[in-house]
Amino acid sequence: MLMIEGFNTRRILIDNGSSVDIIYLSTFQQLKVDPEILRPFESPLISFSGGRVYPKGIVTLTVTVGSYPRRLTRQLDFLMVNYPSLYNVIIGRLTLNRWKAITSIYCLKVKFPIENGIGEVEGDQVLARECYQVVLVAMENHTWMIEEKDEEKVEALETVELVDRESAKITTMGTTLSEKMKKKLV
Structure with missing residues (x-):
């Protein structure tokens, strides 16, 4: 869980392989922030399968990781994507590097240095397993949709x-x- 713009946000994917931080449209809308803060972003994201997804824009949001008193608050730039996902947010390797975070897949933990020690976030094993199983079923059924950009704008x-x-x-x-x-x- 992360706190984004003051809202507790669950179903966060910590992805050491992702080069960007992503927030999905439905999550962005639930934050009740002014949509005018969305800035244009024209480059596509390339998925593992090679498909392209075009972000709706880029947005800077305040994110708090960890719990009091061992927490870290930073401004993050998220690409906002209108794409089906079980996750609300993906945190990529650039943010993990900025946080100087250590991730443990086995323990489902992220640890990061703070001013007076070490902060940590622990994942939910049951939720992680459920998300993984749903993703596998979706991939088997080919239910992922890829948004195509208007040809005239390419x-x-x-x-x-x-x-x-x-x-x-x-x-x-x-x-x-x-x-x-x-x-x-x-």
Whole structure:
């Protein structure tokens, strides 16, 4: 459990493999924060299966981990995603690194240094097992939905040679990049 914007939030996935922190639309709506604080974010997220999910935006929220007096409060940037999930929030490795956290899958614990010692959060073994089983069933039934972005908003790409006259050494770049930026990237 984490406290997000003053609300106790359960079903948190601590994901050492995720490069971002994610909050799902339904959870975001329950926080009763002003939706105007959502900032644009255009890059897709790539799932394990290679599918793309387009975030609705990025939002900075106050998060407290641990319980008094051994707790840590920080501002986190979450990508807000409208996607079915058993979890309310995913905390990724960048946040875990900022917290200097140690995770134990076996013990379902996260420990982190605080000013006067060590704080910790303990997971719920029964809830973790239930979530895992539901995810397995959903994957077997292929019930995951991937939101596709409007085709007209996707930038066209062009093929660019990285080395003159070596057609095997190519990449693709967006057509709206300036020539100066293209040269820098190449």
